Amino acid sequence: MVDGFRPADLQEALEFRARHPSIPIAGGTDLMVQKARGFGLKPDFNKPLLFIGHLRKLRQISVRDGNIHIGAGVLLSELIINDKISEALKMAVRQMASPPSRNLATIGGNICNASPAGDTLPYLYAVDAKLILKSVSSERIIHIGKFITDPKQNTLEHDELLTEIIIPNKIFNVSYYKKVGQRKGMSLTKASFQGLADIKNSNVLDIRIAFGSVAPIIVRSREIEASIIGKPVSEINAAVPEILKKYATLIRPIDDARSSAAYRKRVSLRLLEDFLSKLS
Ligand SMILES: Cc1cc2nc3c(=O)[nH]c(=O)nc-3n(C[C@H](O)[C@H](O)[C@H](O)COP(=O)(O)OP(=O)(O)OC[C@H]3O[C@@H](n4cnc5c(N)ncnc54)[C@H](O)[C@@H]3O)c2cc1C
Known part of the structure; x- marks a missing residue:
């Protein structure tokens, strides 16, 4: 059965996550391929989907304490045109997928998918990016290298969402x-x-x-x-x-x-x- 919930805001998303086993879905460009069962058949989701791609709190890019904070739901296409994003990251993102896919795919999805071929990952590892993982009752910040443990494996808890990526303030010439x-x-x-x-x-x-x-x-x-x-x-x-x-x-x-x-x-x-x- 495919079931889904579209929360009004991040708080509602986290409350749903705390109460129900669920699969977060942002752009769906990884999930829909992984769970596809063939033409005319519903994808093979074994838990309700939690739609998060529209959540405004996850779509922001800001500078705080000199560090760049990128919302997990920021689209790849938005990274390319934002002047806070380094040319180094833009260079990687420009070569990902196609323009239509980049208008759906998110940076958070690329990280949580945890593929060794994920194209934002070499940059994020190189700059020592940190991730903010939130649940209703907690928030933790971890290095990306501690989050991804194996191909397609990460340390996301069942009630958490990746909300932000922190890029330390550091200039490379x-x-x-x-x-x-x-x-x-x-x-x-x-x-x-x-x-x-x-x-x-x-x-x-x-x-x-x-x-x-x-x-x-x-x-x-x-x-x-x-x-x-x-x-x-x-x-x-x-x-x-x-x-x-x-x-x-x-x-x-x-x-x-x-x-x-x-x-x-x-x-x-x-x-x-x-x-x-x-x-x-
Ligand atoms: C045609 C095509 C071409 C592609 N080309 C490339 C490429 O060149 N380079 C590349 O690296 N990738 C590529 N991809 C893979 C994919 O587009 C990217 O990995 C993309 O960034 C995934 O983002 P998404 O929002 O669509 O993720 P989704 O499919 O929505 O989610 C991916 C995973 O992350 C989880 N997730 C998503 N957001 C969160 C969150 N905030 N908190 C917790 N869990 C979350 C989901 O539950 C799921 O497990 C391609 C895919 C397709 C279909």
């Missing part, structure tokens, strides 16, 4: 994003790469490196980043083979319909090499 797919538009990700760096006087003040689609969850290593931070760019240029070797041990892609593991690994390391070459 080198920003690099590449998505590798079958074609330029409407392409499923074979591998994706996010690089961010803060370079001053040819020294690396900060660097963030995140790989998508090459392991069960997004790959980021604070240890390797720390080994790069504080060094002159010339020294990093000389250390590129060693850095690639370190990341090669962390990149563990699979063979699937989209690509082979060997291709994914090779192309991911080439993207890293290309990013490191741009630091100077």
Whole structure:
């Protein structure tokens, strides 16, 4: 049976969530595909749907304490045109799906779907995004890396909703994003790469490196980043083979319909090499 509830506001949504087992649905662009049963048949939802895509509280983008707060229900198309959103995130979002899908799909849905191929994720991991998870009686804030635990698995409680994504206030003067797919538009990700760096006087003040689609969850290593931070760019240029070797041990892609593991690994390391070459 497909049943659903369309709350008037966030409070009503959380109250419903507290009382009934339910499936939140925002744009439905992941859910409707996952639960489809074929032409003419109702999708296979085993719990009532809780419609949240229209909730105004989830649709806001604001700056608070210098950090950017993005409502979980903000559409991908809205991210692209909002001047508070960094060019780095826009670069990733512009390559997602198609304009009609981006007018339905939300950033919260991309996060909660927890796919290692989710295209907003490498950026969100790289900037240490935090998530606000609310229930009727509680609110918790956790790092995105603590929220997503495995492919399609997250730590959302049965009575919670993801309400906001917090992007820390931090400027990077080198920003690099590449998505590798079958074609330029409407392409499923074979591998994706996010690089961010803060370079001053040819020294690396900060660097963030995140790989998508090459392991069960997004790959980021604070240890390797720390080994790069504080060094002159010339020294990093000389250390590129060693850095690639370190990341090669962390990149563990699979063979699937989209690509082979060997291709994914090779192309991911080439993207890293290309990013490191741009630091100077
Ligand atoms: C044709 C097509 C192309 C696509 N291309 C891409 C692509 O290039 N890159 C990419 O990354 N993805 C792509 N996707 C996948 C999808 O569009 C995105 O992941 C999108 O961001 C999902 O958002 P949504 O609002 O539609 O999520 P929904 O389908 O509504 O929800 C997804 C999951 O998140 C949960 N959820 C949603 N919002 C909340 C919330 N606020 N709190 C708690 N749980 C929540 C739902 O219960 C569900 O489990 C594509 C999908 C299609 C159909």
